[in-house]
Amino acid sequence: MAGMAVGVTMLMTAHSGPATAAPARTGNVQKAMEELARTPGVVGAVGGAYADGRPIGLGSAGSRLLDGRGGKIPANARFRIGSQTKEMVATVVLQLVAEGKLGVDDKLAGLLPAVVENDLVARADEVTVRQMLRHTSGIPDWYADKPNPDGTEGEISFDPFDFTTHYQPLDLVKWSRARPRTGEPGEKFSYSNTNYTLLGLIIERLTGHDLATEMHTRLFGPLGMTKTYLAVKPPEGIEGPHGHGYYPDADGRLRDVDRLNSSIGGAAGGVISTAHDVSAFKRAFTQGKLLPPELQRVLTDRLPNPPRPLGEHRSQCGDDIYVTGGTAPGFLAMTFYSEDGRRQLSISATLSVKDLTEPGEAMGRAMQAVFCPAS
Template sequence: MKHLSVAAVTVAALLLATASPATAAGATAVGDVRQAMKTLAETPGVVGAIGGVYVDGKLAGQGTAGSRLLNGQGGTIPVGSRFYIGSQTKQMVGTVLLRLVEEGRLALDDKLADLLPEVADGDLVERADEITVQQLIQHTSGIPDWWSRGGSEPAFDVFDFTTYYRPIDIVKTTRGLPRTGEPGKEFAYSNTNYTLIGMIIERVTGGTLAGELDRRLFRPLGMTRTYALTKPPEGIKGPHGHGYYPDSTGTLRDMHRANASWGFGAGNIVSTTHDVSAFQRAFNQGKLLPPSLQKVLAGPPRSAKQSTGQCADDLQMQGGSGLGYTTLILYSTDGRQQFEMSVTRSTTDDSAIIPAMVKAGQAVLCPTGVA
């Protein structure tokens, strides 16, 4: 899935971040979520927006705006609706892998070639005998990204909603692409890292990635409306917002049943504002991993204040962006506050949408600190 960075907002993809507690962590006042979503929905290219804010695990406000379908059709997105979380999937998948490390079932310095010998055969993944588990988690493996392949889309047909792509098939699409760096030397975001992590989880546990996510995270955390997509033609269950992407003729196509099999491990989870917030709260409160392993998932610090020069220093962000949708969560690093948003789009360009989402998050989590 596209990446808003492993700890930094960029138009292309995911975002993970950490920082030290500051003023907002001790505050509990929140702004008007409905008004924030209304303002967000007025951003060009936004079809619909949904958001929910939680303080100390309790709902403190929620709202939707725009429409469920294109051109103002279908009414508003119902509150509590599910949506694709895109690359927010990665923190959850990475957490499952690190819990296996904590259990002693593998180690951070284990080599990819030893864990998945099939990807070393024929140099399907070059230098697999040098790449470690930790490098996959932290995007320092140098493995090229299957998403972009040097462009803006995957190598496969994004409008093929029925073909099942095995994880190994996705990895194969990167064969022959130039590496992005030496193993362990520099950060280069690649969805392929997390496709491989999903494969490792299945190899080590003998179960499915979807089953391990459910057993280790979703059920224990009360994420009852969250699930991992596995094979098409799955989609989002229940009423939800629809995102759109243009085909070769420029016609906008509904992507609400996009083929998520190619997002295995990297962006194949469907969730809600409540459930994503529950995971983020548990993660930040140290309930899922010991501190030494939690730090492995922490990328370079990036705060909401650093993004726009506004709001409290301790508000961090994590998000994801795909074909027709963008998600973003702003949260306090002490685990007390989370504000998760989802936007459905009718544009390929979310460069204006992401800053608008950040501003909406600031307006809700530090209403007295936004200019």
């Protein structure tokens, strides 16, 4: 699902090839998770650190349910990864480009005639695949109702406590139609979940397969991501023991949003995974094993006005560390990774607050504790 601009170091971060130096010393992941779980608003936390594909630390802290109930969350538990889904969807799109099934400069109108026939996207004959991948299409976001004065997201446009209504992707696109465009096609960066809802539909139309199947065939299966899947049908919850997130209703009462509404997320943020599996994808992507270099640069080349995401931190021990992440009501997930793709730290926190500032900053401190342990 998505607020998923939050915590996201965009897909436009530059990467280098694998380095030859051995991975640096790693701090205690369990202690880092215990510290994270002490952050106000964090119910439970899980994390896993990996070097060259090998686990070098796992941890979990807090509790499965609010107020210390439900016991401990297994360190290898599944969690919602939010907008980290987008990089996976983008990879599938660009694999289709590599196969000649579409081009990065193909227009939305030609790829999805339904958006023109039903007047769902303004200027669809000008918007390109490249622009949707890089959030420069100008298509407004279906997720946020209206921005706050400081430019951050406003209230979400759907009922977070409706766990059962099955929305079709084009229903979500329709929500964005009445909102003003955020710029000329290709003009500037403006984060929009609608871009990826549309890209998911393009994948399905070109392949003849549903998005979940295509992602499993191209990514989850080949990369050994055995505990990863795309949730699409409400009220689908997370398989296996896991942490529950909470979100305040209109009266301020905290309500369990563990199930969420899987039909809301989809290509914009519906993947459920583990620290191991997310790290496996991130390692393969960063090291250029999933796309030809020229297509990977569509995602990794920097934009002229990139956003500064919540939770963006630089390593204090001299390494270039990047972060990608996502959130929705009840959770925040981040994956920190080295520029050479050899090290990853994937963290998930279930929450009981709307404001993500403290949890995001706490995740940054967890990264420092793991990647830059005090000597």
